[in-house]
Amino acid sequence: MSTQKPLILITNDDGDFAKGIAVLTELMTHLGEVVVVAPDGPRSAQSNALTVTHPIRFRMLEQREVLTRYSCSGTPTDCVKLALNEIVVDRKPDLLVSGINHGSNAAINVIYSGTMGAVLEGCENGIPSIGYSISSYDSDADFSQFAPHIVEIAAKVLQNGLPHGVCLNVNAPVGTIKGIKVARQCDGRWVKETEKKTDPHGRAYYWLTGEFENHEPEAVDTDEWALANGYVSVVPTKIDLTAHELVNEFQRLLE
Amino acid sequence: MSTQKPLILITNDDGDFAKGIAVLTELMTHLGEVVVVAPDGPRSAQSNALTVTHPIRFRMLEQREVLTRYSCSGTPTDCVKLALNEIVVDRKPDLLVSGINHGSNAAINVIYSGTMGAVLEGCENGIPSIGYSISSYDSDADFSQFAPHIVEIAAKVLQNGLPHGVCLNVNAPVGTIKGIKVARQCDGRWVKETEKKTDPHGRAYYWLTGEFENHEPEAVDTDEWALANGYVSVVPTKIDLTAHELVNEFQRLLE
Numbered sequence: 226m227s228t229q230k231p232l233i234l235i236t237n238d239d240g241d242f243a244k245g246i247a248v249l250t251e252l253m254t255h256l257g258e259v260v261v262v263a264p265d266g267p268r269s270a271q272s273n274a275l276t277v278t279h280p281i282r283f284r285m286l287e288q289r290e291v292l293t294r295y296s297c298s299g300t301p302t303d304c305v306k307l308a309l310n311e312i313v314v315d316r317k318p319d320l321l322v323s324g325i326n327h328g329s330n331a332a333i334n335v336i337y338s339g340t341m342g343a344v345l346e347g348c349e350n351g352i353p354s355i356g357y358s359i360s361s362y363d364s365d366a367d368f369s370q371f372a373p374h375i376v377e378i379a380a381k382v383l384q385n386g387l388p389h390g391v392c393l394n395v396n397a398p399v400g401t402i403k404g405i406k407v408a409r410q411c412d413g414r415w416v417k418e419t420e421k422k423t424d425p426h427g428r429a430y431y432w433l434t435g436e437f438e439n440h441e442p443e444a445v446d447t448d449e450w451a452l453a454n455g456y457v458s459v460v461p462t463k464i465d466l467t468a469h470e471l472v473n474e475f476q477r478l479l480e
Numbered sequence: 481m482s483t484q485k486p487l488i489l490i491t492n493d494d495g496d497f498a499k500g501i502a503v504l505t506e507l508m509t510h511l512g513e514v515v516v517v518a519p520d521g522p523r524s525a526q527s528n529a530l531t532v533t534h535p536i537r538f539r540m541l542e543q544r545e546v547l548t549r550y551s552c553s554g555t556p557t558d559c560v561k562l563a564l565n566e567i568v569v570d571r572k573p574d575l576l577v578s579g580i581n582h583g584s585n586a587a588i589n590v591i592y593s594g595t596m597g598a599v600l601e602g603c604e605n606g607i608p609s610i611g612y613s614i615s616s617y618d619s620d621a622d623f624s625q626f627a628p629h630i631v632e633i634a635a636k637v638l639q640n641g642l643p644h645g646v647c648l649n650v651n652a653p654v655g656t657i658k659g660i661k662v663a664r665q666c667d668g669r670w671v672k673e674t675e676k677k678t679d680p681h682g683r684a685y686y687w688l689t690g691e692f693e694n695h696e697p698e699a700v701d702t703d704e705w706a707l708a709n710g711y712v713s714v715v716p717t718k719i720d721l722t723a724h725e726l727v728n729e730f731q732r733l734l735e
């Protein structure tokens with residue numbers, strides 16, 4: 226058995242200066258050796274976007290004891306690819322954690338989230354990967370209630386691993402936390418998503434905005450229910466998007 | 481019964497000048513009234529990225545008979561959101577098609593693809609949605625073999641709809657096509673993903689690149705197998721990423 230400390234790779238989508246990643250980094254230094262490779266500015270809602278039209282760069286910010294931090298010019302998914310191909314090349318990370326995101330990534334937000342993009346990328350590369358988010362956009366959000374659950378979940382994943390192709394989407398409510406609920410991704414969508422403005426030259430432009438519409442507010446097994454009722458939600462999340470149950474039916478339909 | 485022609489929304493990630501979207505648009509004008517809202521330049525590998533740090537704009541390029549075309553400054557997913565909130569507001573599209581992408585979106589590419597990002601966005605909004613891609617990066621790719629299958633699949637989806645939360649990821653090989661295989665997303669990943677260069681000032685920079693590594697080359701039910709064997713692959717694709725089979729087990733593990 227190795228006595229080597231676990232190697233933990235950290236990234237986020239709010240940028241390397243965000244409070245969320247500072248808190249997550251501090252927590253992870255108690256569990257292992259930590260390498261942070263985070264975007265050099267906000268990359269919210271970057272999903273699994275890759276930078277392909279121009280090159281990307283990274284530079285070391287800090288190196289001390291169990292912590293090394295890098296800043297990267299790319300998206301969260303770029304950060305993971307650069308980390309695995311150029312930075313932690315001698316040893317595969319034992320865990321990837323992303324966040325703590327300032328803002329919920331529950332329900333359909335999983336497909337837009339840069340935080341979860343990085344997590345899907347880690348998962349794709351065979352690394353047990355966890356995304357952490359809190360339901361508050363406050364840049365000074367209070368993570369103290371969430372912190373022990375973050376450590377507990379990371380420690381259990383370090384101990385047990387995760388099944389092939391599965392990662393975790395962990396979201397916390399603000400305020401008192403009652404416990405953890407493993408949940409499914411709530412069905413819902415964003416509505417009223419654009420706000421029209423006019424520039425000084427009379428031309429229209431549009432900001433993306435919106436309200437989340439929960440399509441199953443009565444269901445008690447969703448991540449949205451867990452958050453609304455004071456629980457940390459944990460959604461086991463797959464990188465295989467196939468609707469396996471429909472393959473045979475669709476083959477008959479298309480023949 | 482309405483005698484109104486179906487309303488078909490088209491977008492892509494290669495930009496509004498690409499041959500693929502021109503071919504797709506021409507094909508769809510035979511099936512209904514067509515509105516194109518496509519990015520004003522290449523947006524490959526933009527996944528479900530949203531533009532949130534600056535506003536977006538669109539402008540009409542062309543309006544004639546059954547076709548109206550708009551150009552949009554945003555990502556493919558932005559295009560769909562702008563279309564649904566600002567352009568086709570009086571009538572929900574009966575079908576969304578995205579592509580034809582110059583380059584395969586089979587296997588794990590589904591999570592990086594801007595083409596498929598737009599399709600997931602259409603699906604999320606309750607519109608039957610299909611992404612079409614061809615396994616060639618040639619900007620003058622030959623779509624003639626693929627074309628009848630594109631029309632056939634779109635016509636069947638217009639007739640039958642798609643189940644809630646399910647869209648289609650359709651990929652074609654180059655050359656002779658033997659038929660259609662409904663398949664599952666192949667397990668694999670990209671490797672050797674960065675190429676290091678040095679700028680004239682001695683600083684390193686990195687291009688994203690890579691090779692796809694198929695983790696199950698023997699399996700005959702995957703999209704990669706279908707493409708390698710001359711078939712159009714159709715993967716029924718879900719926007720619910722939950723690993724439902726693991727929810728109860730993980731609840732016990734985390735308690």
